[in-house]
Amino acid sequence: MLQKAAEINQLENIKYQQNALEDVEFAxxxxxxxxxxxxxxxxxxxxxxxxxxxxxxxPNGRFVFSVEHPIFTAxxxxxxVYDEDGNKLYWSxxxxxxxxxxxxxxxxxxxxxxxxxxxxxxxxLIKQGFKIIEVNEPMPSEEMLKSIPEMTDELRRPMxxxxxxxx
Amino acid sequence: MLQKAAEINQLENIKYQQNALEDVEFAxxxxxxxxxxxxxxxxxxxxxxxxxxxxxxxPNGRFVFSVEHPIFTAxxxxxxVYDEDGNKLYWSxxxxxxxxxxxxxxxxxxxxxxxxxxxxxxxxLIKQGFKIIEVNEPMPSEEMLKSIPEMTDELRRPMxxxxxxxx
Numbered sequence: 001m002l003q004k005a006a007e008i009n010q011l012e013n014i015k016y017q018q019n020a021l022e023d024v025e026f027a028x029x030x031x032x033x034x035x036x037x038x039x040x041x042x043x044x045x046x047x048x049x050x051x052x053x054x055x056x057x058x059p060n061g062r063f064v065f066s067v068e069h070p071i072f073t074a075x076x077x078x079x080x081v082y083d084e085d086g087n088k089l090y091w092s093x094x095x096x097x098x099x100x101x102x103x104x105x106x107x108x109x110x111x112x113x114x115x116x117x118x119x120x121x122x123x124x125l126i127k128q129g130f131k132i133i134e135v136n137e138p139m140p141s142e143e144m145l146k147s148i149p150e151m152t153d154e155l156r157r158p159m160x161x162x163x164x165x166x167x
Numbered sequence: 168m169l170q171k172a173a174e175i176n177q178l179e180n181i182k183y184q185q186n187a188l189e190d191v192e193f194a195x196x197x198x199x200x201x202x203x204x205x206x207x208x209x210x211x212x213x214x215x216x217x218x219x220x221x222x223x224x225x226p227n228g229r230f231v232f233s234v235e236h237p238i239f240t241a242x243x244x245x246x247x248v249y250d251e252d253g254n255k256l257y258w259s260x261x262x263x264x265x266x267x268x269x270x271x272x273x274x275x276x277x278x279x280x281x282x283x284x285x286x287x288x289x290x291x292l293i294k295q296g297f298k299i300i301e302v303n304e305p306m307p308s309e310e311m312l313k314s315i316p317e318m319t320d321e322l323r324r325p326m327x328x329x330x331x332x333x334x
Contacts, residue, residue, distance in 0.1 A: 092257035
């Protein structure tokens with residue numbers, strides 16, 4: 001019962017904040033863990049954000065985040081190249097080293113993203129003082145490949161990049 | 168004079184060995200630095216090689232190597248996609264998660280290479296105990312871009328991946 005009460009108390013300590021990531025402020029060494037899901041490719045100043053995350057973490061704190069994969073964001077159209085019958089021929093890569101804005105469409109809306117290279121994603125973390133723990137390019141599970149056949153296309157190019165680091 | 172003599176002596180200590188990388192043997196903790204240039208994409212068992220390199224290095228030893236970039240090796244043809252006038256349209260990526268043999272052509276010869284993902288290149292190093300120091304996707308210099316205009320194509324997709332790690 002005591003443990004249950006402690007858990008509820010912890011849950012009640014969750015605070016929600018709706019803000020641009022660039023404007024968020026926390027005291028240094030506030031968090032044990034920082035997690036971000038598919039957000040940083042919308043942020044222009046990755047280096048500033050990484051510096052902030054580093055400061056907000058306690059010593060040995062962990063930071064795990066996912067972004068759209070640079071192979072996915074480089075060319076800009078975010079779609080396959082098709083043949084005249086509508087078959088997916090391959091994924092196209094272009095402008096890889098042009099780390100800049102990409103104008104894309106998501107669920108019918110115009111969305112601005114920022115492409116950067118794999119080395120930029122990793123080296124900014126290292127420069128800031130983080131230790132790389134794991135780099136993951138997720139694939140569909142065997143189960144998912146069986147139940148949703150079109151998921152096999154996800155084996156043809158990486159869509160996401162997950163990085164886990166330690167302060 | 169003494170220093171010069173010492174230098175010559177050091178140079179005379181260089182030993183050349185011609186062997187398949189899989190068959191090379193050295194005592195554990197033999198080297199301060201191990202460097203490999205554009206070789207590991209010809210080797211099938213990357214994990215075994217990384218384990219060996221780790222063992223051959225002294226504590227805090229450095230290992231720096233380059234490979235053909237996974238974006239470059241994934242699809243297999245190792246060439247651009249062209250339009251009907253011979254213009255380079257983009258680079259194609261396919262079979263990214265198929266870590267296996269690629270049959271390519273180099274200087275007119277048939278060459279077997281092994282494609283693996285970026286995460287495999289990095290995580291095998293981390294699993295073995297290496298610390299990632301830097302990941303580099305080299306670009307042509309501004310000077311090179313000025314003197315050899317077709318070098319601008321090298322900004323469209325990465326061709327090489329350089330990784331620097333510490334034991």
